Amino acid sequence: MLTQAPLPTWRNLFRALIRRPAPDAVLASPWCRDGEIAGWLSRSAWSIALIALWRSRRAPGIPLTVWIPDYFCNTALAPLRATGAKLVFYSLTDTLAPDIAACRAHSDAGDPDLFLLVHYFGQAAQAAPAREFCSLRGAWLIEDAAHVLRPIDGVGTYGDFVLYSPHKHLPIPSGAVLIARTGGPGRIQADEVTSFGAPITWAEQLNDLRKIAGFSSSRARTAIWLAKRTLQRLKLGRGHRSGPPFMESPTVAQDSAEELEAPQLGRVARRLLAGLHCDLGSVARRRQRHALVWDSFLLEDAVLGVSAVGATARPVHREWTSYLAGYRVDPIVAGETYGLWRQKGLPVTTWPDLPPEVIEKRANHSNAWMLRHSRLYLPVHQSLSAWMILRLLKPPIKTIGNELGITLEWDGLTRLQWNEWEAQVGRSNLMQNWGYGVAKSVTSGWRVKRGVFYRGNQPIALVQILQKRVAGFLRITRINRGPLSIRTLDTQEHRAVWTELSRLGKIFSGSLLSVAPELDLSGLSLALLAGLKFRQFSPNAWESACVDLGLDLNMLRKRLDGKWRNMLVSSERAGLSLEIERDNAALEWMMSRYQELKSAKGFTGLPISMYVALRKHLDDGSKLFILRSIHQGEPIAGICLISHGATATYLLGWNGDRGRALKANQYLLWRAISLLKELGLRWFDLGGINEEHTPGISAFKLGLNGSRYELVGEYWKW
Numbered sequence: 027m028l029t030q031a032p033l034p035t036w037r038n039l040f041r042a043l044i045r046r047p048a049p050d051a052v053l054a055s056p057w058c059r060d061g062e063i064a065g066w067l068s069r070s071a072w073s074i075a076l077i078a079l080w081r082s083r084r085a086p087g088i089p090l091t092v093w094i095p096d097y098f099c100n101t102a103l104a105p106l107r108a109t110g111a112k113l114v115f116y117s118l119t120d121t122l123a124p125d126i127a128a129c130r131a132h133s134d135a136g137d138p139d140l141f142l143l144v145h146y147f148g149q150a151a152q153a154a155p156a157r158e159f160c161s162l163r164g165a166w167l168i169e170d171a172a173h174v175l176r177p178i179d180g181v182g183t184y185g186d187f188v189l190y191s192p193h194k195h196l197p198i199p200s201g202a203v204l205i206a207r208t209g210g211p212g213r214i215q216a217d218e219v220t221s222f223g224a225p226i227t228w229a230e231q232l233n234d235l236r237k238i239a240g241f242s243s244s245r246a247r248t249a250i251w252l253a254k255r256t257l258q259r260l261k262l263g264r265g266h267r268s269g270p271p272f273m274e275s276p277t278v279a280q281d282s283a284e285e286l287e288a289p290q291l292g293r294v295a296r297r298l299l300a301g302l303h304c305d306l307g308s309v310a311r312r313r314q315r316h317a318l319v320w321d322s323f324l325l326e327d328a329v330l331g332v333s334a335v336g337a338t339a340r341p342v343h344r345e346w347t348s349y350l351a352g353y354r355v356d357p358i359v360a361g362e363t364y365g366l367w368r369q370k371g372l373p374v375t376t377w378p379d380l381p382p383e384v385i386e387k388r389a390n391h392s393n394a395w396m397l398r399h400s401r402l403y404l405p406v407h408q409s410l411s412a413w414m415i416l417r418l419l420k421p422p423i424k425t426i427g428n429e430l431g432i433t434l435e436w437d438g439l440t441r442l443q444w445n446e447w448e449a450q451v452g453r454s455n456l457m458q459n460w461g462y463g464v465a466k467s468v469t470s471g472w473r474v475k476r477g478v479f480y481r482g483n484q485p486i487a488l489v490q491i492l493q494k495r496v497a498g499f500l501r502i503t504r505i506n507r508g509p510l511s512i513r514t515l516d517t518q519e520h521r522a523v524w525t526e527l528s529r530l531g532k533i534f535s536g537s538l539l540s541v542a543p544e545l546d547l548s549g550l551s552l553a554l555l556a557g558l559k560f561r562q563f564s565p566n567a568w569e570s571a572c573v574d575l576g577l578d579l580n581m582l583r584k585r586l587d588g589k590w591r592n593m594l595v596s597s598e599r600a601g602l603s604l605e606i607e608r609d610n611a612a613l614e615w616m617m618s619r620y621q622e623l624k625s626a627k628g629f630t631g632l633p634i635s636m637y638v639a640l641r642k643h644l645d646d647g648s649k650l651f652i653l654r655s656i657h658q659g660e661p662i663a664g665i666c667l668i669s670h671g672a673t674a675t676y677l678l679g680w681n682g683d684r685g686r687a688l689k690a691n692q693y694l695l696w697r698a699i700s701l702l703k704e705l706g707l708r709w710f711d712l713g714g715i716n717e718e719h720t721p722g723i724s725a726f727k728l729g730l731n732g733s734r735y736e737l738v739g740e741y742w743k744w
Contacts, residue, residue, distance in 0.1 A: 065225025075105035099378035150180030161211035186210030311565035322549025465639035531743030567739035571732035590729030619680035663690035676713035
């Protein structure tokens with residue numbers, strides 16, 4: 027069932043029953059930077075109201091003036107309205123940034139005491155102009171990051187306060203983080219932050235406001251949430267063919283205070299958070315993938331019969347995380363499109379319910395009105411899957427069989443022929459190299475099989491698989507980063523190739539297939555695998571970057587990140603020299619450094635025996651290099667590279683204290699690029715990037731400004 031909110035798993039719910047709630051500071055740690063004070067409330071709507079109460083202490087008895095973007099949800103304003111504050115709705119640009127020029131001209135409204143800046147749909151807004159505007163007027167700047175999954179560049183470093191709403195992203199009934207910080211444009215000092223009271227008291231400070239009729243208790247709302255999510259998990263919930271109308275009342279919006287609950291964060295939410303708040307990287311990856319799948323179908327005119335549907339902003343490399351998958355539709359047909367998608371069962375929504383002040387003076391808020399009536403949104407949360415989306419959309423999928431003339435032949439070619447076709451692949455990978463397969467078989471007992479896909483008489487793809495029997499009856503087949511395309515394959519050819527490979531996984535015949543496809547991350551790739559009943563249990567996928575060695579060396583140097591290039595210049599001036607070795611002694615030296623590094627950092631990597639076997643079983647067309655940086659006669663850093671086909675891959679590196687001081691790794695990597703170009707190779711793969719677990723190493727590799735890529739991840743088929 028496709029729901030509009032993420033669902034807790036049965037495991038989440040069971041653990042919540044037996045887990046003790048963690049301290050609030052621990053729960054808030056993913057959203058709180060050093061030196062900031064964080065507290066928990068049930069909703070960010072209460073956070074805004076609490077900040078208003080704090081500000082009113084500066085001038086008791088004088089109503090506050092609060093500036094709010096006109097494209098804002100009216101429901102979230104109920105607690106703020108209860109404070110008696112004067113609300114001023116300012117205009118946004120078409121990029122959802124504050125129209126500061128219009129704000130400066132809006133002098134008749136009075137200077138703001140509070141200025142609310144919203145980071146819409148997960149993306150950082152242009153905050154610097156708003157900060158300057160507030161600084162000149164003595165206003166407190168509130169960064170509303172309710173749509174932001176976790177802190178990112180450009181969010182949470184400009185304002186006096188920052189609001190996060192984990193309950194919008196995680197399967198919890200409530201939960202909002204309020205961050206108080208110094209250094210914002212309001213010039214709040216540490217002693218004033220202290221005067222706000224301990225975070226544990228913040229909800230209690232709202233007791234007078236919660237007396238407003240209609241606000242429900244946290245226990246009641248939690249019970250309703252649990253019942254609803256349980257029914258949805260059991261697939262007994264309602265569908266999405268009916269729902270609220272696309273157009274709201276043309277005059278005033280209804281008071282929606284009853285939709286809010288009391289400000290305290292409940293026990294169930296705290297217990298659920300304890301098992302969820304450290305898994306935000308996985309959440310970000312899943313959301314990215316689901317947006318890609320929606321896009322792959324909804325941006326095609328023929329799927330739902332709607333033309334001119336465009337996607338709103340999307341992250342490129344998870345630099346931010348989409349809150350929803352947004353689509354632009356012509357306002358003339360937006361209502362019709364909304365109804366059509368509802369009839370198809372899509373959980374489509376509009377956002378927000380505009381404040382009555384904006385609706386009544388729509389001519390003064392034309393951009394907000396246009397945004398509200400030309401945008402449709404679909405969920406991308408982590409409870410979805412590509413298969414769920416595919417099943418709902420029911421796109422026409424042509425069955426690909428022998429009509430394309432594609433066949434797969436096993437173990438019918440020589441090593442020389444394999445190497446020749448591997449070179450034609452272009453950007454190949456080590457795991458599909460013949461020598462790697464041999465090394466894997468002698469070190470871990472896997473049996474190697476190699477196949478070639480033909481279309482007619484022409485080879486179009488290569489695949490190397492590993493097989494092993496478990497318990498005497500179950501055969502496991504592993505395809506790691508295959509198959510390799512000898513030429514560019516079209517969509518139908520990809521489907522035919524993967525249809526053939528999917529037959530290697532049939533549990534009733536004792537076969538289990540594990541694959542990490544050499545398919546770039548895209549909605550089409552995700553839908554292809556989902557349609558063939560491949561199951562993805564983890565969104566983690568291989569990411570890396572490739573340097574195009576076909577470019578001129580001067581051009582490659584110009585493309586380097588500025589700071590990276592400066593460190594390279596520094597290393598070149600330090601009098602370093604280079605050693606390039608391929609013998610056993612150099613490999614033993616590198617393996618000793620590798621073992622020291624594994625022990626110090628506590629990570630697992632390829633076993634040393636695999637590196638030794640690789641060197642032994644590589645053919646003449648592949649080479650394993652050890653590059654060492656020498657200073658005053660001693661090696662201070664080293665890297666290990668391996669070539670395969672037209673590509674070379676960075677395997678591992680070591681840097682001593684002197685090497686780090688002299689920027690020896692920049693020196694080595696640049697000299698490696700020069701060497702690989704001289705050898706006639708076309709691509710240099712930097713050997714993996716993981717910005718979540720190894721941010722320093724990733725930043726170092728990304729400084730080369732190679733072409734980044736991400737694959738679809740790990741799948742099973744049985």
